[in-house]
Amino acid sequence: MARKFWIGILITLTIALAGVSYQKLLRNPRCAYDGSPIAPIYEVDIILKDTSVRKFCSVYCATQWFEKNTLSVDHVLVTDEIRGNKIDSNMAYFVESELITNETNDNRIHVFQLRQDALTHAEKFHGKTVDDPFFIDE
Numbered sequence: 001m002a003r004k005f006w007i008g009i010l011i012t013l014t015i016a017l018a019g020v021s022y023q024k025l026l027r028n029p030r031c032a033y034d035g036s037p038i039a040p041i042y043e044v045d046i047i048l049k050d051t052s053v054r055k056f057c058s059v060y061c062a063t064q065w066f067e068k069n070t071l072s073v074d075h076v077l078v079t080d081e082i083r084g085n086k087i088d089s090n091m092a093y094f095v096e097s098e099l100i101t102n103e104t105n106d107n108r109i110h111v112f113q114l115r116q117d118a119l120t121h122a123e124k125f126h127g128k129t130v131d132d133p134f135f136i137d138e
């Protein structure tokens with residue numbers, strides 16, 4: 001009886017561990033442009049007309065890809081770097097400042113859900129608000 005109990009525990013633990021590493025894999029996707037790991041707070045998701053999703057580590061990588069594939073893009077979700085909320089790019093405020101979000105590609109474009117957060121950031125890091133880089137002309 002005791003042995004069965006321990007084997008049961010062992011199996012449960014193995015399944016739990018496998019689940020955790022699988023979720024980690026899902027939670028840390030790689031950038032579709034440069035292959036870097038994606039920090040959730042800077043994630044950009046480009047949703048295509050065929051409903052598939054491309055994930056990017058920064059606004060920089062996403063714009064590089066977007067410029068070549070604009071015609072197949074349906075809409076773009078960006079992440080508010082203060083709260084981590086995903087928002088449609090045409091609802092977001094973009095600020096280009098001296099603060100770099102990503103050392104590998106020198107991304108300086110920051111995303112905010114609230115205008116006040118954008119202005120505060122711009123003031124603190126000598127930035128200026130910029131237009132939505134994912135504007136889709138329809």
Ligand SMILES: [Zn+2]
Nearest residue numbers: 031034057061
């Ligand atoms: Zn990237």
